[in-house]
Amino acid sequence: MTQTKTQREMGSGITAPEPRLTAEPIMRILCMKTDTLVGYLYQWNNGELQSAWLKGAFAEVRYEPMVEAA
Numbered sequence: 001m002t003q004t005k006t007q008r009e010m011g012s013g014i015t016a017p018e019p020r021l022t023a024e025p026i027m028r029i030l031c032m033k034t035d036t037l038v039g040y041l042y043q044w045n046n047g048e049l050q051s052a053w054l055k056g057a058f059a060e061v062r063y064e065p066m067v068e069a070a
Contacts, residue, residue, distance in 0.1 A: 018046035
């Protein structure tokens with residue numbers, strides 16, 4: 001199959017995902033049993049979410065929104 005010039009100029013229509021440049025913590029991750037802080041949930045500039053564990057991942061956790069400083 002050959003592409004026309006218009007098809008080449010327009011590209012394939014598939015865009016590469018936006019790169020991860022910056023992230024900010026949006027939730028605290030707390031242990032369900034002890035209620036201690038075990039990590040943070042970050043949101044990247046492209047909308048992706050990523051957990052950052054302090055000492056390894058936990059299975060039974062709850063998420064609590066970050067409280068903004070006044």
